Amino acid sequence: MQDIEAHLAAAADRVLQAFGRHDVDEYFSCFAEDATFVFYSTPERLESKAAFEAEWKRWEAEYGYHVLSCVASGRRVQIVTDDVGLVSHSLTTRVSTKSGEEVLEERETMVLRKDQAGGWQCVHEHVSPK
DSSP states (O other): OHHHHHHHHHHHHHHHHHHHTTOHHHHHHTEEEEEEEEETTSSSOBOSHHHHHHHHHHHHHHHOOEEEEEEEEEEEEEEEETTEEEEEEEEEEEEEETTEEEEEEEEEEEEEEEOTTSOEEEEEEEEEEO
């Protein structure tokens, strides 16, 4: 069980580190094609990684959205099965837009699933304001 917990934490770290660097290619490689996304800034659930990628590109084009840093705290890892787990934490994210810099205080839950190669991919992400 501790091995699974460590792998889930490492997978979550990979997502957060790529996000915090605004490394878009690495960030989206952390998600399964069928992943779903719920963000308080988006009125509807995004039904796939492709839908989120399109939304991200819109944020960049319309708002000049760029992630400057992201720090997680208060992490909790929950093992559901040997192939599914949850990671939840609080986030402090610094972003820049055409309006300037902003610090966002949020909560995030990621559902991760082991893939066929034995790695872990995020299959659902839910972000809410803190």
